[in-house]
Amino acid sequence: MSAPVADAAPPHTLLRPAIALPFLLVALLWGSTWYVITTQIGDVPAPWAVTYRFMLATPAMFALAAWRAKVLAMPRRAHMLALAIGLFQFCGNFNLVYLSELHLTSGIVALLIGMMLVPNAIFGRFLLGQPITARFVLGSAIALAGIAALLVNEAREAPLGGNIPLGTVLALLAMLSASFANVIQARPSGKDVPLLTLLAWSMLYGTGLDAALAFVLTGPPVMPDQSIFWAGTAWLALAGSVGTFPIYYDLVRKLGAGRAAYNGVLVIVIAMAVSTVLEGYRWSPLAVAGGALAMVGLLVALRGRQMAVKAGS
Template identity: 65%
Template sequence: MSDAAPHALLRPRIALPFLIVALIWGSTWYVITGQIADVPPSWSIAYRFMLATPAMFAVALVMRKSLRLDSKAHALALFIGLTQFCGNFNFVYRAELHLTSGIVAVMFGMLMVPNALFAQALLGQRVTRRFLLGSLVAIAGIALLLTHEAQLARLDGNIPLGVLMAVGGILSASIANVMQANPTGRALPMASLLAWSMLYGTIIDIGFAWSVAGPPVIPSSTAYWAGLVWLALAGSVVTFPLYYSIVREIGPGRAAYNGVLVIVVAMLISTFIEGYEWSLLAAAGAALGLGGMIIALRARQV
């Protein structure tokens, strides 16, 4: 059970990673759109983790973390590889074929709900009334942002399928978030667990890509490869150790509130790069989302 103090987020060792993750992941939603235009999504994901995996092993070695895992730990790494580094990303990339990146990012802001429920069911972490109140406020804000995005966006794809894919991504990420914080995961060095998880995920990604999209498609665009490097190194190798550590420190429910901040960062980036159109609806949604986050993060146990 999480016993983090209500003001744990104010501690620099939690607040700084929280902000770094939000800033980086806030940029990745836009970068992903350049990864699915000319290359099958499954191969873009496979390339991402083919690059991220050796980098993650290198991080573990530099940190002098043991890479030896027992069979139970390998089983957990395989599970995280399947759910986080294969299932989650394959759902997300495919969701962006049918929905705008902004809508998918906003939907992911609701990650705190399954995170809290899975944490209660699997880790015995109590969901408090204050957390539920904050979540309701934040979800109301996310609903306003989602409405604003839907009004602005040209949704030419299969919208119900896109929503279904986004929900699949949310659930896949959530179960991985919670399971890595179980007793087996907590006993392992974070870098070592992630290195093996990414390796298993990469192997599954390659097999899945080949089965659904055929032989590899190699893009020639410099922008594509630059985006891939950013997603692999910054968006994966830097952020996942930080985010999973936050999950262990303050609990999966409160850690998922990082997604609300990610939405705001993504919207700010979109304002300067894509000419995002702010409105009273969007401003109210952002304010409610951040307000709900503050209320929930002050809950003692989530």
């Protein structure tokens, strides 16, 4: 089977305003969300903060699905898939991310989540039969070395009370949870229904799971009265969860999954920049070296993944 037309798009396609502007918009929105999450945790238990986010996002996603996809009904097997995506993406991933940011700066968490390409490739190999290139393995190893240096720097600079190993484990588990959701939604039962419809139902199931988890772990809802909390919740729900998905998946159709994935590298750069300005992240020589290695490794790995998609299509 030949490669999709989108994956054969010429490299200069990314420079066209019709592609570059949405590409930058998605990166800016997603890059900003990592810091905004820090305004959601502390006074409010993380599971309830996640629940409030998706209680607001879910009706908006259903409205978007009704407008764009024109259909909200799905077959039973698609609902089972939506339940799994809700569990791993909108419950597991987000709860673990929020908890990890209690211990790590937002930029470091974004960088760890950005390594999702590695489990994506592994899950894709075993669940979807997609190949892994040697270039991808090399890039992943370089990026992991860079992340290790950043975590060492984080441990040296962390304020009292932060648990770097725990934060790292939580972020890595979040990455694995989201990666599994990313891969399973590419299965045939997900392709049989409009993407926005699948996302809306997945978000609904995830919200229910979030509320149940929050109640079990922390008790009755905690309703903060700070305006910054609710403003952040609205931004995360509408801009970070609803507004970006249609734009990003349109880029996937136009550029192919390989080139569209470069957006994730730009998201990390923006998240680290925001963390530097607003969280006072200190760029020691070790951190600079680690950040450079991570970026180089991710670019090499992404290039390798793109080549694998072409070769194996």
